[in-house]
Amino acid sequence: MTKKKLNIYLAEPRGFCAGVARAIQIVEKAIEKYGKPIYVRHEIVHNKFVVDSLRDKGAVFVDELDEIKDKSRPVIFSAHGVAKSVKEEAIAKGFEFIDAVCPLVKKVHKQAIKFDKDNIKTILIGKKNHVEVIGTKGQIDRDNIKIVKDAKDVELLDKSNEEMAYICQTTLSVDEIDETVRALKNKFTNLIEPKASDVCYATTNRQRAVKKIAKLSDLLIVIGSQNSSNSKKLREVAEKNGCSKAILIDDVSFLDFDEIDDSINNIGITAGASADEVVVQKLLDELKKRFDISVETVTEIKEDMIFTLPKELED
Numbered sequence: 042m043t044k045k046k047l048n049i050y051l052a053e054p055r056g057f058c059a060g061v062a063r064a065i066q067i068v069e070k071a072i073e074k075y076g077k078p079i080y081v082r083h084e085i086v087h088n089k090f091v092v093d094s095l096r097d098k099g100a101v102f103v104d105e106l107d108e109i110k111d112k113s114r115p116v117i118f119s120a121h122g123v124a125k126s127v128k129e130e131a132i133a134k135g136f137e138f139i140d141a142v143c144p145l146v147k148k149v150h151k152q153a154i155k156f157d158k159d160n161i162k163t164i165l166i167g168k169k170n171h172v173e174v175i176g177t178k179g180q181i182d183r184d185n186i187k188i189v190k191d192a193k194d195v196e197l198l199d200k201s202n203e204e205m206a207y208i209c210q211t212t213l214s215v216d217e218i219d220e221t222v223r224a225l226k227n228k229f230t231n232l233i234e235p236k237a238s239d240v241c242y243a244t245t246n247r248q249r250a251v252k253k254i255a256k257l258s259d260l261l262i263v264i265g266s267q268n269s270s271n272s273k274k275l276r277e278v279a280e281k282n283g284c285s286k287a288i289l290i291d292d293v294s295f296l297d298f299d300e301i302d303d304s305i306n307n308i309g310i311t312a313g314a315s316a317d318e319v320v321v322q323k324l325l326d327e328l329k330k331r332f333d334i335s336v337e338t339v340t341e342i343k344e345d346m347i348f349t350l351p352k353e354l355e356d
């Protein structure tokens with residue numbers, strides 16, 4: 042039987058960012074150096090495939106430090122960053138810990154601390170319950186940071202001439218942030234902006250690349266986990282930029298091949314910053330078995346960012 046023809050557009054860049062690659066390497070190196078088990082507070086990155094494979098290598102994931110009975114074992118804090126109180130708790134309980142916070146999240150922490158020291162109230166644009174936002178808000182002791190999700194939330198704030206600063210979660214949609222910042226500027230005449238955007242290079246580049254393939258695709262597949270903020274944003278960006286159907290799946294086992302009917306001739310593929318390229322390649326392999334595919338890579342930019350490891354794990 043002749044196979045149906047499919048054009049595949051692969052977004053570049055896609056998948057692992059430098060912060061995620063570093064966080065995974067931290068867990069692997071810690072297992073090499075200290076042996077098993079190594080405890081990790083919270084999923085090291087929001088990706089089921091990554092978490093499962095690290096678990097197989099000897100990582101034990103916990104939600105809170107209380108769950109760790111053997112206090113002689115090291116604990117790693119995730120790439121999303123933790124509140125100051127979590128580190129204080131670890132020290133008080135005698136844990137050795139390694140902080141895998143992404144340097145770009147750390148940069149936002151430093152801004153929050155500086156604004157607080159300068160007595161400037163701060164708006165944090167982000168999702169209230171996201172671990173990164175909890176960690177950023179938790180960098181300062183007093184209640185000096187207000188969280189807003191979007192421009193609608195900003196409408197609920199009182200106008201003020203008081204000096205006010207804003208910072209952002211690193212994995213939001215670039216376009217949505219612009220809208221929220223415009224709303225903030227209308228509300229606060231003395232608004233202090235971050236020197237450079239807090240939305241990180243990886244989020245920005247992946248969203249720009251997905252915009253390029255969205256227009257070409259009848260269906261756009263984002264590889265990533267449902268709890269990954271940057272992966273969810275890629276799906277939303279695709280739908281807002283010309284693709285009528287975009288789906289977010291952990292891996293190919295979640296793809297319903299019956300959905301690829303006569304109306305689908307062009308498929309876009311990308312992957313969130315915490316998704317492994319292996320999973321993308323498995324998807325391509327399965328598509329190849331069923332369809333006559335031609336693959337074109339659509340490049341927004343070539344990335345070469347690398348973050349160094351914490352001193353205790355350097356070779």
Ligand code: SF4
Nearest residue numbers: 058060061143211241
């Ligand atoms: S998405 Fe951005 S902020 Fe988050 S880990 Fe990757 S590089 Fe760091």
